[in-house]
Amino acid sequence: MRNAVPQEIEITKINESKISQVDFENLAFGKVFTDHMFICDYVNGEWQTPKIVPYGPLTLDPSARVFHYGQAVFEGMKAYKDDQGDTFLFRPDENFKRINKSAERLAMPEFPEEYFFDGLNTLLKLDDQWIKSGFGNSLYIRPFVIATQPSVSASEADEYRFMIICSPAQSYYSGDVSVLVAEKFSRSASGGFGYAKAAGNYAGQFYPTKLAKEQGYQQIIWTDSNTHEYVEEAGTMNVFFRINDTLLTAPVSDRILDGITRKSLIALAEKQGYNVEVRPIKVSEVVDAFNNGSLKEIFGAGTAAVVSPVKAFGYKGEHYELEKQENSYASYFKKSLMDIQYNKAEDSFGWRTKV
Ligand SMILES: *Cc1c(COP(=O)(O)O)cnc(C)c1O
Helix, strand or coil, rough: CCCCCCCCCEEECCCCCCHHHCCCCCCCCCCCCEEEEEEEEECCCEEECCEEEEECCCCCCCCEHHHHHHHHCCCEEEEEEEECCCCCEHHHHHHHHHHHHHHCCCCCCCCCCEEEEEHHHHHHHHHHCCCCCCCCCCEEEEEEEEEECCCCCCCCCEEEEEEEEEEEEEECCCCCEEEEECCCCCCCCCCCCCCCHHHHHHHHHHHHHHHHHCCCCCCCEEEEECCCCEEEEEECEEEECCCCCCCCEEECCCCCCCHHHHHHHHHHHHHCEEEEEEEEEEEHHCCCCCCCCCCEEEEECCCCCCEEEEEEEEECCCCECCCCCCCHHHHHHHHHHHHHHCCCCCCCCCCCCEE
């Protein structure tokens, strides 16, 4: 349906692939990129003819507004290859809808659906050999939009560039993380743009995270900006708690990013009869559950790591170490989701899309 190669993409292929220089057994996340990239410019109120060109640096005017006012949004998605060599995307419509939702909040123009999917599918077919089969191997896909219009005048731009770049990724086990519950800093505020996948949300997180690292924590559990009493997200992931056998996560809001992994985990858990509660969760409730032994697990959920278990958290000067669980929900849900992504399990939700 979406597999037809559109006539209108201008394709310039690379002369010689650089794939033979890549050590696929030792990939650091997000450092190596495939042979091609997708580019589409917005000028005179219109998206222009999309192009696929060899991956390489851009030339932009130093006054391009993205450098000054941070008008930039992005997505993170993956392509997975099964043992038969077929490639799949996981709920790509959700990424498409979300980049436009993010764009709207940053006063950027909507990107057309056909361009997004035709561009992505064409790019993935061209760089197909970069997608390795094998459980855990994937191609990380980064669509993004930046304001390119030259001028430092402080208003939204009227020229933009939409791009897609791709980076081969391996599943790697980075170890369970320790997280610090935020008592002062916030990643987003009510009325702000925490729900948008915007570059600025990340820029503002680095400093508090750096301070947390100095205290021995790898990530921050963000709390609500008004009271710091409710948990919201873990680093750049949504966060889940298992209290006894109930799975808890906060409802999305204008401060919380509506993660695709999050909503997929909720749907999977509900379908399999787990008790799931989507409601505001107080930090004090988590601490109480730890103290009475009912807090079994905490984990982050996001496309890059799927599920990232938390082994300890810090709050108000106290350090809480979680006990390692046999048959953890974290590993169970990670495997269930990956089985669907890699075409190893039935996809009763219709989440997989063949490229
Ligand atoms: C991208 C992101 C997530 C995870 O979203 P997925 O769609 O599951 O990858 C969660 N929180 C923040 C802040 C994010 O930027």
